[in-house]
Amino acid sequence: MKISDHILSIAVIALVMTTAGAGTASAQFGSLGKKLKQSVKTKVDDAARNAKIDAKNKANDQVKDATGYDNETRTYHPEGDAPVNYKKTYTPSAEAKAADPLATSTEVQNGFTKSRGEIHAFYENLPDEIVISYFKPYYKEENKKWYDLDDTWHDRHMYAFMNLFEKNLAATEDYRHVFADYFEVAPGVKIPADQTFQNAWTLQYIADPTSSSAFVFYLYAYAYSRMENHIWTTWEQPKGSVLPADYNKILFARNSMAFELATTVLPYSVLNHWADFFIADIEKKSDVYGKYFSWIMANTILKNIMPKHEKHNTSDDAYRVKLSQFEAKYENVDFGRQLGLSKKAAVDEPKGVTVSAEIKAIGNKAGKEITYGEFEKLIYHASKWSELKEQKYPYRTTGYGISVSIVFKTGGKRYVLPGQLVKATQGNNAFIQNADPSMAKPLK
Numbered sequence: 336m337k338i339s340d341h342i343l344s345i346a347v348i349a350l351v352m353t354t355a356g357a358g359t360a361s362a363q364f365g366s367l368g369k370k371l372k373q374s375v376k377t378k379v380d381d382a383a384r385n386a387k388i389d390a391k392n393k394a395n396d397q398v399k400d401a402t403g404y405d406n407e408t409r410t411y412h413p414e415g416d417a418p419v420n421y422k423k424t425y426t427p428s429a430e431a432k433a434a435d436p437l438a439t440s441t442e443v444q445n446g447f448t449k450s451r452g453e454i455h456a457f458y459e460n461l462p463d464e465i466v467i468s469y470f471k472p473y474y475k476e477e478n479k480k481w482y483d484l485d486d487t488w489h490d491r492h493m494y495a496f497m498n499l500f501e502k503n504l505a506a507t508e509d510y511r512h513v514f515a516d517y518f519e520v521a522p523g524v525k526i527p528a529d530q531t532f533q534n535a536w537t538l539q540y541i542a543d544p545t546s547s548s549a550f551v552f553y554l555y556a557y558a559y560s561r562m563e564n565h566i567w568t569t570w571e572q573p574k575g576s577v578l579p580a581d582y583n584k585i586l587f588a589r590n591s592m593a594f595e596l597a598t599t600v601l602p603y604s605v606l607n608h609w610a611d612f613f614i615a616d617i618e619k620k621s622d623v624y625g626k627y628f629s630w631i632m633a634n635t636i637l638k639n640i641m642p643k644h645e646k647h648n649t650s651d652d653a654y655r656v657k658l659s660q661f662e663a664k665y666e667n668v669d670f671g672r673q674l675g676l677s678k679k680a681a682v683d684e685p686k687g688v689t690v691s692a693e694i695k696a697i698g699n700k701a702g703k704e705i706t707y708g709e710f711e712k713l714i715y716h717a718s719k720w721s722e723l724k725e726q727k728y729p730y731r732t733t734g735y736g737i738s739v740s741i742v743f744k745t746g747g748k749r750y751v752l753p754g755q756l757v758k759a760t761q762g763n764n765a766f767i768q769n770a771d772p773s774m775a776k777p778l779k
Contacts, residue, residue, distance in 0.1 A: 419465070419592070421544050421600070425456035434474040437485060446548025457542040458482055465541070465589040467579055469520035470534065480518070483535040483552070492532035499529055500559055501624050504631075505674045515571045525576040532556060537593045544596035547605050553593055554609070558635045560590070594643075603646040610636045614661060623677045623746050627670035637661060672707065672772060673746040681777040685740045685751060687714035693763075694720075698739065698756050701765045707772045708743035708750065715739055715756075723757065734759050741770060742778070749778040 427438040440451040449457075458473040470481040483489050516528035533556040540546070540553035572578070579585075613633035620626045637658050641647055647654070690698075698713040720735035734757055741752045754770030 419462060419541065421457075421542065421596070424453060425460045427452065427456045427459060430472070431455065431459050431474050434476075435484070438474070444548065446551075447543055447546045449543045449546070454539065454542045455484070458538065461538065461541075463585075465585060465592055466538065467520075467526070467534075467582065467585055469524070469526070469579060477520075480531050481534045483539045488535070492535055495529070496532045496555060496559065500555075500628070501674075504624070504627060504671060505678050515573070517570075517573060517576075519576075520579075523576050524579060525573055526578065526582070527570040529559070529570075533560060534589075537589055540593050541589075541596060544593075544600045545602065547608065550597065550601055550605055551609055553597065554632060554635065554640075557590075557594070557639075558631055561635070561639070594640075597640060598644045601644075603641075603644050606636055606641050606644060610641065610657065614657075617665070623670065623673045626746075627674050630665060630668075630670055633661065669707070669745075675773070676745065676750055676775055676777060677748070679776050681779040682751065684742070684778050685714050685716075687716055687740070688718045690715045690718050690737075694737070697758065697763050697765045698737075701756060701767050702741060705741065705743065705767060705770070707752075707775075708745035711742040711744055711749065713739045713741060713756065714751075720758070732760060739767070741767065743775075750775045751778055752776075 427435070431438045435455055437451045438455050440455075442452075443450045447454075455473065461471070461473075467481075470478050472478065473482050473484070479488060480491075483492060517525040518528055518531075519525050536549075536552040536556040540549045543549045610633055613629045613636070616629040617626050617633065620629060641654065642649075694715070695713075698715070702710040702713050716738040720737055722732045723734045723736050724730045724732055736755045736757045739754055739756045741754050743750055743752070752770050752772065752775040754767045756765055757768050758765035
């Protein structure tokens with residue numbers, strides 16, 4: 336499947352961007368507690384660190400036990416005791432060498448710290464605690480879709496991710512997107528199709544957790560799973576099928592490990608780098624989706640990951656200023672609405688009639704009070720006020736109205752929205768009603 340130029344450009348940018356000094360062999364790594372078994376010297380004693388985490392989590396145990404989510408300390412809690420040593424260099428098996436052309440590759444892609452061969456050998460040694468049994472071994476033809484093995488699979492994952500992400504984010508009228516696509520990994524055992532890129536990029540990051548590029552693809556998977564704009568994507572299990580028995584537990588453990596690595600092993604400078612990159616990218620992008628995409632990534636790093644990193648300093652003025660400026664600039668920008676509007680077919684500007692200067696002044700004042708875009712003008716579909724009456728006897732007049740079309744701008748584009756200009760029976764105070772933003776359409 337051919338990847339679009341827009342998607343490819345994002346993929347290429349993400350791959351070539353690196354952080355100076357990040358991911359080097361001499362980087363200092365923090366402890367991963369029970370989650371990762373490794374022999375590295377740390378500045379913080381494991382027992383003391385675990386006790387500190389337990390103390391912080393105590394107030395949220397009930398929420399954690401019920402949902403696996405912790406809003407106060409870490410988004411994911413370490414779970415299990417998966418024996419993963421990300422610093423170890425594994426040797427590919429004879430079977431992997433025969434089936435995988437990159438099993439012995441020494442190529443280190445831009446922004447990575449490990450070669451392709453080392454990452455693939457890591458895949459071969461992933462523990463059952465964090466990878467679905469049906470996804471192993473990675474080199475079998477039917478399993479390749481679950482990993483980022485080569486450029487072809489990477490492009491397929493990017494294409495699927497970008498299209499699904501955009502579809503979900505543009506769903507301004509239906510905030511619950513039911514996802515029904517799946518892969519059948521065994522008779523009656525079906526797994527959501529979007530797990531292809533989520534599994535691939537999360538495991539790739541676990542394999543190379545100090546990598547700047549591996550992190551940014553993990554970020555994509557993480558942001559997709561969270562859907563920052565509160566459009567919740569749910570998967571509809573096909574009738575007569577089941578998920579693997581330990582599916583949810585394994586995904587939780589996998590995601591927990593990746594997040595633990597991103598908030599301990601990954602250099603804090605990498606988070607700063609990508610936050611700055613995506614903040615700048617919001618203004619560089621000309622299309623709504625590009626701006627929205629970069630806003631989500633910047634917002635995710637600034638609010639969900641950086642504050643949880645063990646090197647984060649709550650008194651760091653540089654971070655606090657960056658977050659404050661980011662929020663101030665974009666707090667009133669509704670990228671979701673802009674994206675939803677941009678997906679609609681453009682229409683001709685409606686024709687109107689001439690109204691008196693008095694009505695026009697009242698309309699302009701009311702129009703400037705709308706909050707869903709930059710007001711441009713009202714198009715009037717009647718030259719005089721019509722009486723608005725009660726629906727029941729004695730049918731008293733409650734006000735006066737004129738049918739209008741509201742023309743406004745958002746994201747640099749013009750839109751039109753039907754509505755009604757209404758004023759009271761006394762005075763000239765007026766407002767616009769019956770103007771549902773979801774009914775707006777772009778103008779040609």
